[in-house]
Amino acid sequence: MKEHANIPIFLPHKGCPNDCVFCNQKVITAKLKPLSKDEVIQIIETYLSTLLVNNTKTIEIAFFGGSFTGIPIEEQKEYLKIAKDYMDRGLVHRIRLSTRPDYINGQILEHLKLFNVSTIELGVQSFDDDVLRLTNRGHNSQCIYQSSELIKQYGFDLGIQLMIGLPGDTRKKSVESAKKTAEIGPKNVRIYPTMVLSGTKLEEMYHKGGYTPLNIEDAIETTKQMYLIFKRAGINVIRVGLKSTDHIGKGKDVVAGDYHPAFRQLVEGDLIKDILEDQLKGSFQKAVFYGHISSLSNMIGNGKRNKIYFEKKYPDQSFEFKIDNQLVKDEFRVELV
Numbered sequence: 001m002k003e004h005a006n007i008p009i010f011l012p013h014k015g016c017p018n019d020c021v022f023c024n025q026k027v028i029t030a031k032l033k034p035l036s037k038d039e040v041i042q043i044i045e046t047y048l049s050t051l052l053v054n055n056t057k058t059i060e061i062a063f064f065g066g067s068f069t070g071i072p073i074e075e076q077k078e079y080l081k082i083a084k085d086y087m088d089r090g091l092v093h094r095i096r097l098s099t100r101p102d103y104i105n106g107q108i109l110e111h112l113k114l115f116n117v118s119t120i121e122l123g124v125q126s127f128d129d130d131v132l133r134l135t136n137r138g139h140n141s142q143c144i145y146q147s148s149e150l151i152k153q154y155g156f157d158l159g160i161q162l163m164i165g166l167p168g169d170t171r172k173k174s175v176e177s178a179k180k181t182a183e184i185g186p187k188n189v190r191i192y193p194t195m196v197l198s199g200t201k202l203e204e205m206y207h208k209g210g211y212t213p214l215n216i217e218d219a220i221e222t223t224k225q226m227y228l229i230f231k232r233a234g235i236n237v238i239r240v241g242l243k244s245t246d247h248i249g250k251g252k253d254v255v256a257g258d259y260h261p262a263f264r265q266l267v268e269g270d271l272i273k274d275i276l277e278d279q280l281k282g283s284f285q286k287a288v289f290y291g292h293i294s295s296l297s298n299m300i301g302n303g304k305r306n307k308i309y310f311e312k313k314y315p316d317q318s319f320e321f322k323i324d325n326q327l328v329k330d331e332f333r334v335e336l337v
């Protein structure tokens with residue numbers, strides 16, 4: 001039985017008056033027709049036909065793809081009514097939506113309460129005011145604190161989305177944003193490395209030499225440090241890196257930036273590599289790394305990345321990766337011979 005599943009409803013943000021430099025929603029919106037009521041129902045029914053057969057414990061309708069609370073109120077109502085109807089019939093258990101920090105106020109939250117919305121995700125991206133300004137977000141960090149607080153006060157679960165490698169960003173600033181996020185204490189977070197998408201202001205900046213995206217190693221290291229902050233704070237990291245879609249992927253809309261479809265695995269593998277390497281003390285001929293079966297692929301690393309790392313760094317020693325199911329997930333043991 002699956003524990004949790006989302007029914008994603010993609011609503012490209014046709015009414016968005018903003019122009020964040022990294023965002024290609026306008027390009028996508030120009031290509032897509034807005035979803036009609038019937039199309040939304042059709043998406044939900046298609047997902048439910050599988051999820052209900054599989055006895056999925058928690059099913060959540062997730063409106064994403066723009067700033068939900070910026071859509072005209074009548075349209076919001078139409079979408080929310082459909083979702084609430086599925087909830088009232090016990091077929092769906094939660095409703096999630098994402099929006100901007102400056103599209104939150106008491107009146108908006110009262111309205112979302114009427115439709116039993118459970119989670120509000122804020123596209124925060126950064127807590128650094130210079131990064132917010134250079135990215136043309138149109139709000140400052142003060143606004144993020146205020147809306148986060150309000151969302152929690154009204155009893156919604158709060159989600160926070162952060163981006164790394166935006167114009168003006170540095171590793172220090174990204175890590176600082178993670179610390180500030182942890183202080184706010186959302187239920188979950190998402191971390192996205194910035195990609196240069198076609199049709200965006202960032203693409204123009206990139207071609208003019210005014211912006212350089214992070215390389216993959218820098219992106220992994222920064223994300224790793226942020227991930228650790230969230231893990232220690234007990235905050236669920238529900239996504240790391242952009243999902244591969246019809247638009248996102250190598251040779252698609254990504255103009256620059258080291259897009260990797262398994263970015264999360266790269267980060268988690270690197271975290272495990274650090275744990276294992278910490279235990280390589282004194283002289284040894286061979287190191288045998290043990291982990292639970294569920295950790296084995298991350299232990300070896302995506303594309304055998306960790307194996308290659310150890311073999312390169314310690315050319316006179318050999319390394320083996322083995323399963324020990326006495327260990328729990330994320331617990332490791334190293335035998336040095």
Ligand code: SF4
Pocket residue numbers: 013016017018019020023024025065066067100123
């Ligand atoms: S990121 Fe969100 S707020 Fe910014 S332009 Fe895109 S849809 Fe609008």
